[in-house]
Amino acid sequence: MLDEQLARCGVEGFFRKYYGVVGRKEHDSVNPFMRGSAGGKRIEARTFDRVAGREVSVEIGRGQATQLCAISFIEKESRKVLHDIPLNPKMTLEELRVAYDHCQITTPCDVALASHPHEREWIEPLIQQAWPNATFSEGTLMSNVIERPVLKFQVTERYHRAFAKLGFHYFLSQFSRFTGREGCFADIRQFIAEDIDDSQGRASSFITERKTPLLSTIANGLTPPDGWRAHVIAAEIRPGGCVAHVQMFITCDWKSPIRTIVLARSEAFTSLEAAGHLFLYHSDEKQDGYAGEAKALPVMPI
Incomplete structure (x- = not known):
């Protein structure tokens, strides 16, 4: 468990992902931007997207930043992302609800969904199970011109x-x-x-x-x-x-x-x-x- 947190949650976890370093074939493949390991938190990376006019969350691999598939809760006044809930095809309704409760949102927020078009077929049913009245717009993909992301690490x-x-x-x-x-x-x-x-x-x-x-x-x-x-x-x-x-x-x-x-x-x-x-x-x-x-x-x- 010690080795897992070192390899996935700290700055070393970021560089492993950035340079495309992979572990042994028998080890589980874990995206450190999607979830943490061994008690450590996932790596958070955010940048300001001028096209979207707000902060966006990204993941970085092999030297490239791409949009993180996630639900973002954005403070209405500051336009800062207060919380992200990363989404993946294996996520269950219970896992989504637990993740939302963990955010403990207390301030007025806008909600944004970041995803690629091919991901919507499994994302929309999952979200509508949790929030039946949710509606979806076309949305916008992250622009190609972004500021340098700010990284956040939380280890134990x-x-x-x-x-x-x-x-x-x-x-x-x-x-x-x-x-x-x-x-x-x-x-x-x-x-x-x-x-x-x-x-x-x-x-x-x-x-x-x-x-x-x-x-x-x-x-x-x-x-x-x-x-x-x-x-x-x-x-x-x-x-x-x-x-x-x-x-x-x-x-x-x-x-x-x-x-x-x-x-x-x-x-x-x-x-x-x-x-x-x-x-x-x-x-x-x-x-x-x-x-x-x-x-x-x-x-x-x-």
């Missing part, structure tokens, strides 16, 4: 714990003399395993943002080339403890944050050791069934 503590899990497992894979059951790792194990609602308090005790770049080329002021997409993960043993670093979706367009996970604090750690790997996505489609290639990095503890 599971999102932060997923980074801790990722860093901890990588550390153990690189330093095989540790099993992870040692007493010095008791706190990080508890943080990863316990599911409680405290997204800020506990996470800040284990995860900080590193300012020093992990890659030497970026540290020297160079920008990744256009189309270059990669993740970096590293781990260090230092006097007094050990840490892991995770940086996802490094691109020429985005300065992705580097999360440093404190795995253990103990005076028993006295050496300086480090390991790191770069996962670089292929520039085109999958090659030999793989989306990219992992390479060990030459590392130096800092």
Whole structure:
């Protein structure tokens, strides 16, 4: 469940969709703009459409923004979208009613339906079951000229714990003399395993943002080339403890944050050791069934 929220609900979920990254064939295909996962909310993306004269909700995939199939509730005075209810062909009447009740609409709103013509054949019967007096106009499709969308992410503590899990497992894979059951790792194990609602308090005790770049080329002021997409993960043993670093979706367009996970604090750690790997996505489609290639990095503890 931790991995699901990380892959679908945070900014990493957006980049997976934006770049067309897909999971394994046996995994369910989830559109993060339509629904959330593992307690995290769906990704919301809205922009002002000059042709429609109001905010519209969009989904973004493979670098393109398209109109989100949804019912939008628009505040009459400000013309801002207060709530969206994404629609899909498998949606039931009960699911629609639950989604509407969850909106808790208390201010006067206009209602707009965003859909493509071929979707109306299943949308209209669904809406009329919920609101028998509803009528439908022809509507307008989103224009091709839109402002840059504003994205909204809502995650829980599971999102932060997923980074801790990722860093901890990588550390153990690189330093095989540790099993992870040692007493010095008791706190990080508890943080990863316990599911409680405290997204800020506990996470800040284990995860900080590193300012020093992990890659030497970026540290020297160079920008990744256009189309270059990669993740970096590293781990260090230092006097007094050990840490892991995770940086996802490094691109020429985005300065992705580097999360440093404190795995253990103990005076028993006295050496300086480090390991790191770069996962670089292929520039085109999958090659030999793989989306990219992992390479060990030459590392130096800092």
